[in-house]
Amino acid sequence: MTATVDKTVVEGLAKQNGVTLGRVLGRGNIGVAEEGPDGKMHATVRIPLDELVFDPGVLVLPHGGDLELEIINDDNNSHCAVLPCNGDAKFIWLVNFAKGRASLTLDGPGYYWYGSRTGNDEGGGLTGTIVVGGEVPDEAKLDRPPQPRP
Amino acid sequence: MATETEYVDAGEAVDFRNLSPGYVGTAPPVAKGVNYNRILKARDAEPHNWITYYGAYDGQRFSPLDQITTRNVHHLTPAWVFQCGSVGMHSGASTYSFEASPLVVDGIMYVTGWDGWVWALDAKTGAELWRYHRASPYDVRLCCGNVNRGCAVAEGKVFMTTLNAHVIALDATNGQLIWEQPYGDVRAGESATVAPLIVKDMVIVGSSGGEFGVRGHADAFKFETGERVWRCYMVPEPGEPGSETWPAEGEAWARGGANCWTTPTFDPELNLLYFNTGNPCPDFDGAVREGDNLYTNCVVAVDPDNGQIQHHYQYTPHDVWDYDSTMENILFEMDGRKCSGHFDKNGYFFVLDRTDCSLIRVVPFVDRITWGEIDASGKVTPRVFPDKEGDPVHFWPGPAGAKEWTHASYSPKSGLFYAPVQDVGATATRRRREFKESIPYWGAGVAVDTEDVSGYLSAFDPATGQEKWRFRNEHPMTASVLSTAGNLVFAGDPAGIFRAFNATSGELLWQYTCGSGHHSSPSSYTVDGRQYIAVPVGYGAWTEGFYPGALAQAGGSALFAFALPE
Numbered sequence: 001m002t003a004t005v006d007k008t009v010v011e012g013l014a015k016q017n018g019v020t021l022g023r024v025l026g027r028g029n030i031g032v033a034e035e036g037p038d039g040k041m042h043a044t045v046r047i048p049l050d051e052l053v054f055d056p057g058v059l060v061l062p063h064g065g066d067l068e069l070e071i072i073n074d075d076n077n078s079h080c081a082v083l084p085c086n087g088d089a090k091f092i093w094l095v096n097f098a099k100g101r102a103s104l105t106l107d108g109p110g111y112y113w114y115g116s117r118t119g120n121d122e123g124g125g126l127t128g129t130i131v132v133g134g135e136v137p138d139e140a141k142l143d144r145p146p147q148p149r150p
Numbered sequence: 151m152a153t154e155t156e157y158v159d160a161g162e163a164v165d166f167r168n169l170s171p172g173y174v175g176t177a178p179p180v181a182k183g184v185n186y187n188r189i190l191k192a193r194d195a196e197p198h199n200w201i202t203y204y205g206a207y208d209g210q211r212f213s214p215l216d217q218i219t220t221r222n223v224h225h226l227t228p229a230w231v232f233q234c235g236s237v238g239m240h241s242g243a244s245t246y247s248f249e250a251s252p253l254v255v256d257g258i259m260y261v262t263g264w265d266g267w268v269w270a271l272d273a274k275t276g277a278e279l280w281r282y283h284r285a286s287p288y289d290v291r292l293c294c295g296n297v298n299r300g301c302a303v304a305e306g307k308v309f310m311t312t313l314n315a316h317v318i319a320l321d322a323t324n325g326q327l328i329w330e331q332p333y334g335d336v337r338a339g340e341s342a343t344v345a346p347l348i349v350k351d352m353v354i355v356g357s358s359g360g361e362f363g364v365r366g367h368a369d370a371f372k373f374e375t376g377e378r379v380w381r382c383y384m385v386p387e388p389g390e391p392g393s394e395t396w397p398a399e400g401e402a403w404a405r406g407g408a409n410c411w412t413t414p415t416f417d418p419e420l421n422l423l424y425f426n427t428g429n430p431c432p433d434f435d436g437a438v439r440e441g442d443n444l445y446t447n448c449v450v451a452v453d454p455d456n457g458q459i460q461h462h463y464q465y466t467p468h469d470v471w472d473y474d475s476t477m478e479n480i481l482f483e484m485d486g487r488k489c490s491g492h493f494d495k496n497g498y499f500f501v502l503d504r505t506d507c508s509l510i511r512v513v514p515f516v517d518r519i520t521w522g523e524i525d526a527s528g529k530v531t532p533r534v535f536p537d538k539e540g541d542p543v544h545f546w547p548g549p550a551g552a553k554e555w556t557h558a559s560y561s562p563k564s565g566l567f568y569a570p571v572q573d574v575g576a577t578a579t580r581r582r583r584e585f586k587e588s589i590p591y592w593g594a595g596v597a598v599d600t601e602d603v604s605g606y607l608s609a610f611d612p613a614t615g616q617e618k619w620r621f622r623n624e625h626p627m628t629a630s631v632l633s634t635a636g637n638l639v640f641a642g643d644p645a646g647i648f649r650a651f652n653a654t655s656g657e658l659l660w661q662y663t664c665g666s667g668h669h670s671s672p673s674s675y676t677v678d679g680r681q682y683i684a685v686p687v688g689y690g691a692w693t694e695g696f697y698p699g700a701l702a703q704a705g706g707s708a709l710f711a712f713a714l715p716e
Contacts, residue, residue, distance in 0.1 A: 090163035100160025110287020140332040144404035
C-alpha cells in the first residue's frame with residue numbers, strides 16, 4: 001500500500017536539502033553529444049550554482065568512440081571529476097568558476113558513472129552518467145536467428 | 151554565473167594513475183621473448199616463472215620449486231602486499247572479487263583485477279610498475295559478479311578479456327593498448343571473465359553469459375594483430391553433429407548456453423585444446439530443451455589449428471541442476487596412458503583417456519549426492535530434479551557444485567589430485583519463463599542452503615579413485631589449490647585463512663589470516679633465488695550460489711606474496 005506522491009516530494013527530490021540531504025542520483029537533464037567533422041563526439045557538461053549536479057546529468061553518446069568533453073564549474077565551490085576512459089580514468093580538478101577538458105574513449109553499448117571525488121560530492125548529487133548507445137560489431141554477434149528483447 | 155573570460159583554465163584531465171605515489175609507468179621488457187616454445191617447456195625450463203594461467207599447458211597448477219618445504223613452511227611470512235581499492239561507482243559493486251592467477255616473467259608480475267584492471271608489479275617488492283584500467287559499462291550483464299581470472303603474456307604483450315567481451319593486447323612494458331577485438335554481444339547478455347591462453351601464434355578466449363540464454367563459443371585471434379582465426383560454437387546449429395540432442399523444432403539450441411568461461415588445457419602432442427563448457431539454458435527447466443543438449447557440461451577437445459571439435463565427453467547430460475563443467479580438465483600420465491582428471495560440479499571425479507575423451511574411471515568426491523547417480527560405466531541416473539512447476543526440490547550438491555570453477559591441482563611428485571570441495575545443497579523451484587535477450591533465463595527460483603554446509607580439501611589417487619586424505623573445514627572450500635615440489639599443498643578458504651598442508655599426509659603445517667576470503671588461484675615463483683607464493687585475496691562473486699553464509703564476508707583487494715625470511 002503506497003500513498004500518492006505529493007508534488008512537493010517530487011520537487012524535493014530534485015534539489016539540494018529538499019526531501020533528501022542531497023539530490024537523488026539518476027535525476028537531471030539529458031543531453032546528447034554532437035558528432036564533429038573530426039570523427040569525435042563533442043559535449044559540454046556544467047556544474048550549476050548550488051545545485052551539486054552535472055548538467056546534463058545523463059549524457060548520451062550515439063555510439064562508442066572518442067568524446068571531447070568540456071567541463072565547466074559554474075558553482076561557487078571547488079569540485080572535480082573522475083571520468084571513465086579506456087586505459088585509465090581521467091581526473092580533473094575544478095576550482096570555483098573553472099573550465100577544463102577531457103578526452104575520453106569508451107565502448108558501447110552500456111553506461112558509465114562518473115563523479116566528483118571530494119567530500120561527499122558524489123552522494124550529494126555530483127554523479128553523472130555517460131550513456132553509450134549502439135550495437136556491437138556484427139563480427140562479435142552470435143550466429144543465431146534474431147531473438148526477442150524486452 | 152561568471153563570464154567566459156572569468157573562468158579559470160582547469161586544463162586537460164590527466165590519467166588518474168599519475169596521481170598514485172610511487173607509480174612508475176614502465177616495466178622491463180621481460181615479456182618480449184615469451185613465445186609458444188617457451189610456454190611448452192615452461193615448468194621444466196623456467197620453474198622460477200609462472201608464464202601461463204595454470205603454470206603449464208597441462209593445468210596441473212604444480213610448481214617444481216622446493217625452497218619452501220614441509221620442514222620450513224611454518225616460517226612463511228608476507229614479503230609484500232599490493233592493494234588496489236576502487237574509486238567511484240562500478241558494476242557489480244557488491245559482487246567484485248579478486249579471482250586472478252598472477253603470472254610472473256623474470257621478476258615481473260602481471261595480474262588482473264575485477265572491473266578491467268591489469269597491473270605490472272615488481273614481483274620482488276610489490277611496487278606498481280604500470281596499470282591499465284578498461285572502463286567497464288555499469289550495466290553489463292553479469293550472472294556472478296565483476297571478476298576476471300587472469301591474463302596471458304607473449305612476445306611483449308599482455309592479453310586480457312574485458313567485462314564487455316573484448317579481448318585486448320597491451321604493451322607489456324607500459325600497459326598501452328596495442329589492439330582490441332570485441333568478441334561477444336553485451337546486448338545478448340554476453341560478457342567475458344576468462345584468462346586467455348596462448349597457443350602457437352594465437353590467443354584463445356571464451357564467452358560468459360550462460361545464464362542469459364546465449365550460444366557459448368570459444369574464439370582464437372592472432373596474438374600479433376588481433377585478426378580472427380576461428381570461432382567454435384559449443385552448441386551445434388541444426389544439421390551439425392550433436393544437433394540431434396536438441397529439440398528439432400524451435401530455437402532452444404540458439405539459447406543453449408555451453409559457455410567457456412574458464413581457460414582450456416592443451417596437449418601439444420595430440421594437438422588438442424580441452425575446453426570446459428558450462429550449463430545448458432534455461433538452467434533448471436529441462437522440458438523446453440529435451441535431449442542431452444550437447445556440448446553443454448562437457449570437455450570438448452578442439453583442434454587449435456581450425457577450431458573443429460574432435461572429441462567430447464559429457465559429464466551431466468541434460469543438466470537441470472546448473473552443473474557447469476567449466477572446471478579444468480587436468481592432463482597427466484598414468485600407466486603410460488594420456489589421461490585427464492576432472493572434478494565436476496555434479497560431485498564426481500572423472501578420469502578420461504584424453505586421446506579420445508573416453509571414460510576410464512568415475513567416483514564420487516563429496517559425501518552428499520542426491521541429484522542422481524553415475525555408475526562405474528558412466529551411466530547417469532537422475533533422481534531428484536525440479537520438473538514440476540512451483541514444486542520446491544532440494545538436492546546436493548547445489549548449483550555451485552561440489553567444486554566450483556576454482557581449480558584443483560595435480561602433483562606429479564605425489565601422484566595425487568588435490569580438490570577444493572563444497573558440501574552445500576540447495577532448493578530449486580521450477581518457474582517457467584519466456585526468453586528475452588539479456589534477461590536471466592534460469593527457469594527456476596533457487597535458494598542455496600545457509601545451514602548444514604561444510605567443505606574440505608581432499609587428496610585423490612587417480613589410479614584407484616580413493617581419497618587419500620581430507621582436511622575438513624567448517625566452510626566450503628572456494629579457492630584454487632596449488633601444489634609444489636616442496637611436498638606442499640596451498641589452499642585458501644572463505645574466512646580468509648590461507649593454509650599449507652603436507653601433500654602426502656594432509657597434515658596442516660601453516661596458516662595465515664589474510665583479512666578477506668579466498669576466491670582466486672595462487673601461483674609460485676622465484677626472484678633472486680627466493681621462492682614466493684602469491685595469492686590474490688578479496689571475497690565476492692556468486693557468493694549466494696556457492697556459500698551464502700559468507701555473503702557478509704569483507705570484500706578485499708589485496709595480493710599477498712609470502713616467502714621465507716631472508
